[in-house]
Amino acid sequence: MKEELRVDPTICSGHGLCAELLPELVTLDEWGYPIVTRGAVPRSLERHVRRAVTDCPALALKLLPVS
């Protein structure tokens, strides 16, 4: 993918579902907010990433061009 996973921190309220669905790219900080690995999403994780983006209850996850 030419895209990376980003979280909009103004929308994210720390549900933590992303970390459960995508532990390869997302861990939670001590307050429950996601720490997302930057960089192009590996092909093998593409489906899981798309699922996390769709399932985030706050719609805070986004796939954006790598910056």
Place this chain on the structure above:
Amino acid sequence: MTYGTTVPHSAPFPGPQQGHTTRTGPAGSGSQSPGDLPRLLPVHGAVPVDLRTHLSRDAAPPYFGHSGKLIPVLKAAGLTGRGGAAFPVHRKLQAVAEARTQPVVIGNGAEGEPASDKDKSLLWISPHLVLDGLQLAAEAVGSQAVALYVHRNARLQERLRAAVAERSAARIDVVPVEIIDAPPRFLAGEESALASRISGQPAMPRFKPPRVFERGVVGRPTLVHNVETLAHIALIARYGPAWFRAAGTPKEPGSMLCTLHQADGQRDVVETELGTPLRDLLQLDGTQAVLSGGYHGAWLPAAEAARMTLSNEHLQAAGAFVGAGVLVGLPADRCGIAETARVARYLALESAGQCGPCFNGLPRIAAALDEVASPRPDPRAVTDMIRWAGLVEGRGACHHPDGTTRFVRSALHVFRDEIANHAEGRCVDPAREPFLPLPADSALDEADWN
């Protein structure tokens, strides 16, 4: 000393001291010949320049008659933004000029930094340079929608409305200019917070992308320039790139406004060249440390500052930066940790509260600093603070967490001897009279962001 309000109501800027100087070169014995400074401020004193004086000194704004023509002139001049980020001005203009929908142009005079007075002073004394710059920038990008976003001060805003009306009557301005109130928040001048406010929402930063030059005020491509940047544009358009480059250094050309806080309490706005030695701006005797870049900047030991110039070339190498020209000399008999803790608490209160890492991390960092500022502090406070700093950096919608941790980390380094002092129950200044300026009132609820 303390300041009761961010801006005094009964005196012109910058504050209780009538401290506008137009110092053009070294404050010491002086060896430099800086040429034609001051450029932005009048030659004598702080008397505001009215339209007639402005026109007789600099003539009417030199419209190019075509959009885009100003941009190569600014590129040749090498002007960078004077709001703190030092981004090349011509590139911002180019990006907005290329937009396919009608752009908006905003002059940013919010100046939310409590230690900075230069924008308010410039707007009070030389509004017409700023207003010229707005018109020229609007012409360059083909904009019909222009506003000036101004720090909340009724007298200043009234004066600016009068200046705009006068220019309109004299048919100097092509595009009408709206004066828009900026709430008195530290983050009110952040580009995306500004765009939100002008779009009718609270002045809170937004996630990027998109950046405001792509989608800003009501979704339109928005050009945002600090008011001092606009004043430089107004002069470069008249006198050209070579004139601009006659001051400053080849890599960092031109002059800039600085807000200087001397160790003896004097507070001045001065115009100086980039590359001026810091020891020519601040009286460093009796000073232990210099804060460069305001409350998102960094502390430097005084001995190190004495060897540096006002340039990103020097300051960035030391972890600091020029920023918007705030320079503070901390007296030797003050506690740098206590001062940093006071400001860190202010910065935590000024979080927009939108992003989990920021609104969780900044208050904890501030509390840990309070702990370190007390006698025999819990030794975990420093390690906790450093962990939290690592957790907040890069994880907000704006650079508030990053700027705060830069400031705090530099304090932990520069004031490490004082930290060791505190561990043994001693402090250089047990009296703790405040030195760094902070506003009296903080945001108490959401309405304060409007």
